[in-house]
Amino acid sequence: MALGVLALFSLMFAIVALAVSRTLGDTALGFGPFFASAVTAALLWFRHPDRPVSWKLIASLVSSFMGVNLFAFGVFALFSPGNDGFVPNALMSLSLCFTPAAVLLLLAAALYFWEYRLGSKAQQQARLIAFNTADAFQQRMEKLRRAREYLANIDALVDAHRAPASPLWLTALPDNLRQWLSHLEKLVNRLNDFDTDPLIQRDLRDAPEKISRLKAQLDAETSPEVRAQLAETLEELENQYGHLRELAEMMRRSELEIDENLARMGVIYSQLQMLDTRSLQKSRARRLSEEIEEQTHRLDDLLAAMDEVISSL
CATH class of the missing domain: 1.20.120 (Four Helix Bundle (Hemerythrin (Met), subunit A))
Known part of the structure; x- marks a missing residue:
């Protein structure tokens, strides 16, 4: 619910930014929250729904959201050099925005795939348990069939x-x-x-x-x-x-x-x-x-x- 509201406001902010933007940096700054919300929604969509929300998933979502926004802010700063010139501003954007954004995105990817792997393992175990349960059902039904056969023959033998x-x-x-x-x-x-x-x-x-x-x-x-x-x-x-x-x-x-x-x-x-x-x-x-x-x-x-x-x- 919170993610949906955030995505809606981010989309509105992106539309306004696109309408009034004059440079690529302005557009990147406007679309940053929208892309961050979209990435977060995609991560939630592809997670294993049967697995409860863990700290790893929450940390990966927060890291990805912050990383995408920080990257967008870096693009904004890169194409809005001001009075310092392009090269000094690019170095500052690299050190203060792009590098931390890359670290956050790598951390988000590592945590998310760790969580996804645990979910896949749990899903495989659930399938194995279901398979073993079905096999146990068949074995028990076969034992009951043999028991009915034994008892029917015993009854017939005594009756004869x-x-x-x-x-x-x-x-x-x-x-x-x-x-x-x-x-x-x-x-x-x-x-x-x-x-x-x-x-x-x-x-x-x-x-x-x-x-x-x-x-x-x-x-x-x-x-x-x-x-x-x-x-x-x-x-x-x-x-x-x-x-x-x-x-x-x-x-x-x-x-x-x-x-x-x-x-x-x-x-x-x-x-x-x-x-x-x-x-x-x-x-x-x-x-x-x-x-x-x-x-x-x-x-x-x-x-x-x-x-x-x-x-x-």
């Missing part, structure tokens, strides 16, 4: 050997299998939601830097009131970051839990294939049913722990 007087645990086995699969699907959905939640991912990425900055401010602050407020803010931020790290660790454990459950499904299926109808009525098959219930309870406990951590954020 079910006798009229089957025990109660065998009758309840299909419901236990569906509950196991339902918990596994919920776990996959939680993982996907965690990976795609922009607020959680942003806080996990930015919290360490914020904590370090607050600690530095707390060490440098001398006012007791401000120190107390900084300490309270720091404590809240550290607690939040601790919960986020706990949640991230829980998500990593969940990935392993999915793999473990998938492996157990394969083992249970292979063991059931070796049992006949009479064996399904005995304790060996019942232990497999109890193992299914145990895996379901483990997933249920993990989901409950996730809910507790998420509610504390």
Whole structure:
């Protein structure tokens, strides 16, 4: 907004200067602020919009604006020699205007490209994270597909050997299998939601830097009131970051839990294939049913722990 107002006034000033100017120096002096505003607007236009404004960007904008204006003033002084003559005035313009302007413009270019490179790096990292997230989604969907296939085959295998007087645990086995699969699907959905939640991912990425900055401010602050407020803010931020790290660790454990459950499904299926109808009525098959219930309870406990951590954020 401020840049737009400045550019508008600069354009008006340039038009007036062009109308009344008699020399190239007068024209350069009039168009200096306009060109400086245009350069600043171009730098803002080509920056990475997803990256927050940093001190490097602000310093580069200020340096470029001052450098262009100083260069324009040097042109004005060069072509308005007055009584001193062209050569002395040119040397003075070179030392007082052109040289500082070149330094400011080089500084602006260095800071801007430094900031632009950091933005490009952050953008590449974001694309890599998005690619890894999409790949993780596909892997989890494939694991769910295999889990559904295992459980459907286990259900069909048990149903084929079910006798009229089957025990109660065998009758309840299909419901236990569906509950196991339902918990596994919920776990996959939680993982996907965690990976795609922009607020959680942003806080996990930015919290360490914020904590370090607050600690530095707390060490440098001398006012007791401000120190107390900084300490309270720091404590809240550290607690939040601790919960986020706990949640991230829980998500990593969940990935392993999915793999473990998938492996157990394969083992249970292979063991059931070796049992006949009479064996399904005995304790060996019942232990497999109890193992299914145990895996379901483990997933249920993990989901409950996730809910507790998420509610504390």
